[in-house]
Amino acid sequence: MTERKCILTGDRADPDMLIRLAVGPEGQVLPDIRAKAPGRGAWIGVDRVALEAAIAKGKLKGALARAFKAGDLHVLDALPAMIEDGLRKALLDRLGLEARASMLLTGSEKIDVACRKGDVKLLLHASDAAADGNRKLDQALRVGQEAEGTDLAGITLPVDRNALSMAMGRDNVVHIAITDSRAAARLRGAIGRLESYLGCATEAPAHGEPASADAPGVG
Structure with a gap:
């Protein structure tokens, strides 16, 4: 896969180091850890503390609305914990x-x-x-x-x-x-x-070949 852009920071990275979010059948935003869910997805590359802050301030919901071009999305309070568990x-x-x-x-x-x-x-x-x-x-x-x-x-x-x-x-x-x-x-x-x-990284993971910087943050 090519690089993807974090919808919260605008930074681009290998999708293996980002987290894909997908929308469930009732509009709930869910983590797609293996990036295999059908349909459109949005990518985030922030740690749990930053994600919790983005949810509390409404920044994540706004970024998702722009990414999915939809306003009827439901961001679960448990999303940060669900990502960690996944x-x-x-x-x-x-x-x-x-x-x-x-x-x-x-x-x-x-x-x-x-x-x-x-x-x-x-x-x-x-x-x-x-x-x-x-x-x-x-x-x-x-x-x-x-x-x-x-x-x-x-x-x-x-x-x-x-x-x-x-x-x-x-x-x-x-x-x-x-x-x-x-x-x-x-x-x-x-x-x-x-x-x-x-937020406790101790060693940089192995990366694959660098990809195009023109890839979108949705996919």
Whole structure:
């Protein structure tokens, strides 16, 4: 897909880093996280705090009315929470898919060995992982990447161990090591979208080819 324009800021970006909004059958504005809903859509690229402010001030409704050329739209109060839930689900679904495809490892001992061998492309920690466990695996990652003395480290996810365990169908998932480059890129994208929306981005996600700057903000 080509770039899309945020209807609130006017900034253009890869649609993988934006959120598409679609209109339901009764005029309600709903998140279309996977950008697959039929019909026209409008794109936003702001974090949750900015979105809540735009809703409270009526700016989002005005921008949507211009984008859809309709005035009978209903912006739900729960829209910001619905977007967060959808982005978190998309990340967990992606982790589940990569787990079933054997693209990742769990268990501190296995991850430590893989990190030191240089086989880990992306290291992830649950939000409630112990700091000491994170430090040990981060150090193993630096050893394997010949990056000792740098600040190279795993990403602490905005998701706890219970949610990770349920999504992956495994017990007590606290740390995750991605061993496939393409799987790592896919997960960076999902993590980046969620973290950007939450306003806590720690690593820029992988991007595809740059696209035309002439793409509209509706589509």
